[in-house]
Amino acid sequence: MSRLAALFVVIVFAMGGIVLRLGMLQVRESHQYRNLALDQRERTVTLEATRGAILDRSREDLAMSLQARDIYADGRFVQDPLAVAEKIAPILHVKPHTLMPALSSPSSFSYLARGVPMGQADRIEKLQLPGLGFLDSTRRFYPAGPLAPQVLGYVGTDGTGLAGLELQYNSILSGRNGELSQEIDRNGQPIQGSVTSDIPPVPGQSVVTTIDRDFQYQVQSALQRAVQANHAKGGTVIVLDPHTGQILAMATYPWFDPNDYQASPESTWRNTAIDDVFEPGSVSKVITASAAVEEHAVTMNERIVVPYSLRLDSQYTIHDSHFHPTERMTPGDIIAQSSNIGTVKLAQAVGEDTFASYVSRFGFGQPSNVGFPGEASGILPPLYDWTTANMATMAYGQGIAVTPLQMASVYATIANDGTWIQPQLVKGTIDASGNYHPAPPQATRSVVTPQTARTVTSMLAYAVQSGTGTEAQIPGYQVAGKTGTARIPLPDRPGYYQGRDIASFIGMLPASNPKVVIAAILDQPTTVYGGIAAAPLFQQVARYAIQRLGIEPGTRLPLPPHNMPLG
Amino acid sequence: MSAPARKLQPSPRPKPSSKPRKAPASGKPRATSPKPATRKRVRRLRLRFVVVIAAVVVPLIVGLVSLNAVLAQTSFSVDALTTRVNTLQQKGEELRKDVAVLSAPDRVYRWALKQHMITPDPRDVHVLHPPAHGPGSTP
Numbered sequence: 001m002s003r004l005a006a007l008f009v010v011i012v013f014a015m016g017g018i019v020l021r022l023g024m025l026q027v028r029e030s031h032q033y034r035n036l037a038l039d040q041r042e043r044t045v046t047l048e049a050t051r052g053a054i055l056d057r058s059r060e061d062l063a064m065s066l067q068a069r070d071i072y073a074d075g076r077f078v079q080d081p082l083a084v085a086e087k088i089a090p091i092l093h094v095k096p097h098t099l100m101p102a103l104s105s106p107s108s109f110s111y112l113a114r115g116v117p118m119g120q121a122d123r124i125e126k127l128q129l130p131g132l133g134f135l136d137s138t139r140r141f142y143p144a145g146p147l148a149p150q151v152l153g154y155v156g157t158d159g160t161g162l163a164g165l166e167l168q169y170n171s172i173l174s175g176r177n178g179e180l181s182q183e184i185d186r187n188g189q190p191i192q193g194s195v196t197s198d199i200p201p202v203p204g205q206s207v208v209t210t211i212d213r214d215f216q217y218q219v220q221s222a223l224q225r226a227v228q229a230n231h232a233k234g235g236t237v238i239v240l241d242p243h244t245g246q247i248l249a250m251a252t253y254p255w256f257d258p259n260d261y262q263a264s265p266e267s268t269w270r271n272t273a274i275d276d277v278f279e280p281g282s283v284s285k286v287i288t289a290s291a292a293v294e295e296h297a298v299t300m301n302e303r304i305v306v307p308y309s310l311r312l313d314s315q316y317t318i319h320d321s322h323f324h325p326t327e328r329m330t331p332g333d334i335i336a337q338s339s340n341i342g343t344v345k346l347a348q349a350v351g352e353d354t355f356a357s358y359v360s361r362f363g364f365g366q367p368s369n370v371g372f373p374g375e376a377s378g379i380l381p382p383l384y385d386w387t388t389a390n391m392a393t394m395a396y397g398q399g400i401a402v403t404p405l406q407m408a409s410v411y412a413t414i415a416n417d418g419t420w421i422q423p424q425l426v427k428g429t430i431d432a433s434g435n436y437h438p439a440p441p442q443a444t445r446s447v448v449t450p451q452t453a454r455t456v457t458s459m460l461a462y463a464v465q466s467g468t469g470t471e472a473q474i475p476g477y478q479v480a481g482k483t484g485t486a487r488i489p490l491p492d493r494p495g496y497y498q499g500r501d502i503a504s505f506i507g508m509l510p511a512s513n514p515k516v517v518i519a520a521i522l523d524q525p526t527t528v529y530g531g532i533a534a535a536p537l538f539q540q541v542a543r544y545a546i547q548r549l550g551i552e553p554g555t556r557l558p559l560p561p562h563n564m565p566l567g
Numbered sequence: 568m569s570a571p572a573r574k575l576q577p578s579p580r581p582k583p584s585s586k587p588r589k590a591p592a593s594g595k596p597r598a599t600s601p602k603p604a605t606r607k608r609v610r611r612l613r614l615r616f617v618v619v620i621a622a623v624v625v626p627l628i629v630g631l632v633s634l635n636a637v638l639a640q641t642s643f644s645v646d647a648l649t650t651r652v653n654t655l656q657q658k659g660e661e662l663r664k665d666v667a668v669l670s671a672p673d674r675v676y677r678w679a680l681k682q683h684m685i686t687p688d689p690r691d692v693h694v695l696h697p698p699a700h701g702p703g704s705t706p
Contacts, residue, residue, distance in 0.1 A: 141664060
């Protein structure tokens with residue numbers, strides 16, 4: 001009897017142990033084992049969201065995503081790497097030896113090529129070569145090649161934006177990846193109807209830019225010709241609608257093809273129109289003139305004594321670019337002749353603090369917030385660091401640094417009746433359902449009165465008619481603009497390079513009601529001067545703008561009082 | 568029409584006796600053969616049971632199999648349609664790409680040059696702006 005009881009106790013304990021273990025397996029650790037089981041029979045694949053397109057203002061494709069395939073090699077199954085390389089290299093348009101490392105690798109996964117167009121991938125798949133595998137992916141394609149490449153930017157091999165608008169709007173363009181979980185059989189093949197989870201990808205939104213594709217092409221062609229004709233190192237052109245702040249074209253030469261950006265030097269990838277600064281030189285005299293007119297520091301009839309040179313702080317001597325005897329000039333003459341000394345006298349009449357406030361209100365020393373990665377703020381010394389000499393050089397655009405876009409915005413402010421409007425590069429977005437979402441309205445601020453803006457425009461019109469900007473004239477149209485020839489500062493110490501200049505011309509047309517503002521800048525042209533190197537480029541672009549935008553001549557603005565004879 | 572179910576008559580039980588029975592010599596229990604009427608009833612009942620079960624189970628099995636077949640069929644159709652959608656999407660993308668490439672300004676320019684067209688010098692182009700509703704024009 002006691003043996004039976006003992007046996008019973010043993011059995012009860014054994015059964016209890018089993019029940020306990022079962023409880024642990026089924027209850028406490030059930031989640032872990034369920035996951036292990038799922039891992040064995042379920043496969044989850046990421047469904048890549050299609051990247052949104054970048055469109056021009058007429059919704060023409062500037063950048064688009066196409067289906068593609070990534071090809072990888074499983075080195076364990078590649079029998080003859082050289083033979084495989086020789087078969088697929090011509091299809092991939094590469095040399096066979098470039099494929100050998102991946103094909104000879106003992107690894108089970110080495111990329112052979114990524115983002116291969118579907119046609120090429122299909123041809124390789126049809127060869128049924130053992131050891132090659134294929135993965136669905138997408139590739140970015142820029143159908144117009146090197147068209148506004150620095151604006152659009154480019155993407156990396158994983159489809160992430162690395163520069164330009166591709167980077168700035170990456171989160172909007174890339175969308176959200178989906179996920180598909182499906183049970184698989186023992187051969188790894190999906191079982192029909194066994195989808196356990198299906199989260200569809202959300203395609204990225206398309207970005208609608210303010211760029212006009214055809215006009216951009218014309219601008220780039222004109223820029224390339226100008227750079228080559230003037231043997232310049234490079235150049236930048238910006239075309240703005242002054243009333244909306246929209247950038248119609250933005251070109252930087254030399255450029256690159258974003259379809260194969262690595263084939264071009266890294267220096268060509270930068271959008272110098274927004275990311276780089278330069279000392280603007282005489283084109284910024286328009287700020288000094290605006291301040292003087294707005295503050296009534298001078299009258300338009302006033303004859304100001306302008307010598308060839310001027311001594312400042314008993315230390316520095318500044319002078320005009322060309323020798324002239326002491327003259328009496330009106331403010332109109334000063335701008336038209338681009339006199340440094342005359343401009344300094346205007347700034348002195350305005351006063352240091354007031355002049356500083358205008359420089360700031362026109363947008364110098366702060367980013368325009370156009371919505372572009374790496375936008376430079378420019379260099380504007382703090383007011384407490386200003387000396388008489390500082391202010392004098394800043395009055396004619398040396399000793400400060402701005403981006404070409406900031407400088408173009410100053411002219412757009414004058415063209416827009418004295419109201420600064422934030423430049424715009426993206427008009428809106430289009431979601432996956434095709435709904436258009438306009439960009440939020442841009443910031444604006446009043447800088448000078450419409451009356452002042454009109455007066456300054458007439459001074460600029462006079463500069464084109466009889467001053468340094470005659471090369472920018474267009475028969476039948478009244479063009480208003482200003483030349484600039486700025487020296488390039490040394491990078492490591494105070495002073496400037498000898499014989500290296502930036503030539504620029506920024507202007508608008510028609511002067512009475514400007515429809516377009518064009519900034520043409522050439523880097524170190526052999527022709528040196530803005531009036532000779534950059535004004536013809538401005539004129540060429542302006543002619544394209546007249547055709548493209550249907551700009552009418554409008555009425556003519558009366559010219560300001562002047563001493564010089566009309567050209 | 569089937570006959571109403573009737574309760575089976577219980578077979579008469581042997582009365583318990585106070586004396587123990589002797590086991591039969593062969594050691595096997597003695598089989599009692601049911602009466603022919605009872606056997607007939609049992610057979611009819613079995614038949615009804617089989618018919619009822621068949622009537623319930625067979626449609627269930629057939630339904631289940633059909634449902635699975637339909638599901639599989641649908642899943643194949645969905646797969647085929649998905650493939651077709653993907654193919655058409657791919658084709659649409661390719662066509663969109665072709666349009667974008669063919670209308671690219673640089674390609675149009677080069678094509679025009681091949682057709683012996685000449686780019687006019689912008690200085691030679693004069694843009695006319697006739698008044699929209701000038702004198703003599705029809706509204």
